[in-house]
Amino acid sequence: MQVFDGIISDRGSKYAVSGGPCDGEAxxxxxxxxxxxxxxxxxxxxxxxxxxxxxxxxxxNDDGESGAGMVILRMLERAGVTGQIVVVTRWYGGKHLGGDRFRHVQDAVRHYLDRL
Incomplete structure (x- = not known):
């Protein structure tokens, strides 16, 4: 398991990205x-x-962050990456980020993929 903590901070929200090998739903x-x-x-x-x-x-799984799971999947598809789970973690900072939250999810996934 690789964990990159504190990679993005915006209006109080903080992001981390984690990942590792994964061969099935369980x-x-x-x-x-x-x-x-x-x-x-x-x-x-x-x-x-x-x-x-x-x-x-x-x-x-979006875990309440609507659309985030699909953003992660699209980036994995484009990179041709299979068998790697990528988890983007957000700690809400009190202010809505609007569409910027998708950019932050993309940046977090890119951070992880660049280190594979």
Missing amino acids: EAKAFVKSLCRRKKFAKATHNSWGVILPDGTPLK
Whole structure:
């Protein structure tokens, strides 16, 4: 599991990105559960994730951040990455970010993919 914490900060909201190998739905859920065992991540407002399984099956979960899972999936598709779950974590800072939140999700995923 790779975790990059504090990579983006905007109007009080803070973002982190995490990821690792993933071959199935049960493994994806176990990955997120393991991440949330860390107190800081358990208290996050959103832990949105996406993965394209080695067989090509896409899985995602917005965790309340509408559309974030699809943004992650699209970026994984474009990069041709399979078998890697990517989790974008957001701690809400009190101010709505509007469309900027999608840019931040993209930037977080790019940060992770650049380090694969």
